[in-house]
Amino acid sequence: MEVERMKTLVGSMDAGGPVDRLQAVAALGQEVRRTEAVLVRRARGEGLSWEAIAQALGVSRQAVHQRYGKRT
Numbered sequence: 696m697e698v699e700r701m702k703t704l705v706g707s708m709d710a711g712g713p714v715d716r717l718q719a720v721a722a723l724g725q726e727v728r729r730t731e732a733v734l735v736r737r738a739r740g741e742g743l744s745w746e747a748i749a750q751a752l753g754v755s756r757q758a759v760h761q762r763y764g765k766r767t
Contacts, residue, residue, distance in 0.1 A: 697730040735763045 704723040708716050731752070738748050749759040 697726065697733075700726055701730075732763065735759070
């Protein structure tokens with residue numbers, strides 16, 4: 696599950712050296728982007744408009760459509 700993976704990654708930022716922490720941040724960023732893409736696909740599948748998705752993400756409709764429009 697996405698949330699559990701994110702919790703693990705956040706927790707790992709307190710351990711190890713700087714390289715370990717940076718790797719955890721990079722992995723967390725990848726997980727967040729992947730999860731966002733999944734949730735956008737689900738939202739579109741449930742009939743949400745690009746405008747509603749954009750508002751929820753705090754970006755413009757054009758930005759969210761440009762990023763995910765060809766994938767859904």
